[in-house]
Amino acid sequence: MKRIIGAGPGAPTTGLTAATTPEKPAVRRVVVDEGSAGQRLDNFLLRELKGVPKTHVYRVIRAGEVRVNKGRAQADTRLELGDEVRIPPVRLPERAAQPAAPAREFPVVFEDEHLLVIDKPAGVAVHGGSGVSHGVIEALRRARPEARFLELVHRLDKETSGLLMIAKKRSALVHLQDQLRDRETGKTYAALVWGDWPDRLKVIDVPLVKFVGGDGERWVRPGRDGEDDAKRSISLVRVVRKTLRFSLLDVTIKTGRTHQIRVHLQQAGHAIVGDPKYGDFEKNRELARGPARFDRMFLHARRLRVSHPATGAELVLEAPLPPECAKLAAP
Incomplete structure (x- = not known):
């Protein structure tokens, strides 16, 4: 756990906030522990100063108010175990109290x-x-x-x-994210789509563009080659089986774009069953109200292949289809 050294002579502090009162924020000196070793200074501060605008965080770094081992540091400085970071007094914005997250474990x-x-x-x-x-x-x-x-x-x-x-x-975080960035992992999703997926369509190589819609929500659309902000996106598709209304697909992504599978399948003319954003809303409503009572999106991250971040051994992990999905996709 990070140690927080006193905000002033004879005034040791504990917790994340070293201010003696909310109105008088004070200097904090935080010793970097194993959990923060290797992190960039700017990312470390953004986590320590939740709620403080990024522009202000970068301003105090540029001004030299943040010190690492008593010396000036840049935003991209990598912190090492045992480093002492001086965090200047920063007034946190007052925010309405949020309910604490309920404790929960997952399978x-x-x-x-x-x-x-x-x-x-x-x-x-x-x-x-x-x-x-x-x-x-x-x-x-x-x-x-x-x-x-x-x-x-x-x-x-x-x-x-x-x-x-x-x-x-x-x-482990750095090692695994490097694998994802370098496309050295295998991530396969089970997706149930409406209609008869063409067997010949095995590779979707369509660039994607993120944008904010009139509703203020984040959306993604197919882009054009050479279009500003269009990022190349590749999905590999394999047909698992077909029923009278659906096609069950295995989709392996070679790139990890926002909403990639959802938009790739939709633009190919076969939206994911239950997709509330890019799907067929009338069919989804009919399915949710009908005998199946299926009211979720049928997209499931079912298989993952990565190298273990410490040993390098290959890990191949699988998660079976949830019961409601398995039932809907049954032959």
């Missing part, structure tokens, strides 16, 4: 001292924000108060179920 697929992989249920956000007070990571931290470090390695949409990685050490 564990794999766990050791470096990594936790869970089977996330549909309908649960991975973290708080954007109108959601808390998610998986906050619930896990509450359920495991003794854990020194718990951070999301990647994200899943709230509506998506399946395998989610949480790092238990910063070294």
Whole structure:
């Protein structure tokens, strides 16, 4: 756990805030522990000073008010175990009290001292924000108060179920995120789509563009080659089986763009069953109200292949289809 050294002579402090009163913020000196070793200084401060605008955090770094081992440091300085970071007095904005996240555990697929992989249920956000007070990571931290470090390695949409990685050490977080960035992992999703998926369509190589719609929500649309902000996105599709109304697909992503699978399948003319954002709303409503009572999105992160962040051994992890999905997709 981080040690916080006194805000002034003879005034040791504990907790994340060293101010003697809310009106008088004070200097903090924080000793970097294993959970923060290797982190950039700017990211470390953004976590320590939750609620403070990024512009202000970078301003105090540029002004030299933040010191590492009593010397000036840059935003991209990598912190090392035992470093002492001087954090200047910063007044945190007053915010309405948020209800604490309820402690909750989730089905564990794999766990050791470096990594936790869970089977996330549909309908649960991975973290708080954007109108959601808390998610998986906050619930896990509450359920495991003794854990020194718990951070999301990647994200899943709230509506998506399946395998989610949480790092238990910063070294594991960096190693796994490097694998994701370098496309050295295999992430396969089960997706049920409307209609008869063409067997010949095995590769979708369509760039994607993120934008904010008139409703203020984040959306993604297919882009054009050469279009500003269009990022190349590749999904590999394999047909598992077909029924009278649906096609069950295995989709392996070679890139990890926001809403990639949802938009790729929709633009191919076969939206994901139950998708509330890009799907066929009339069919979804009919399915939810009919005998099946299926009222979620059928997208499930079912298989994950990564190298273990400490040993390098290949991990191949799987999460079976949730019962309601297995029933709907049955032959």
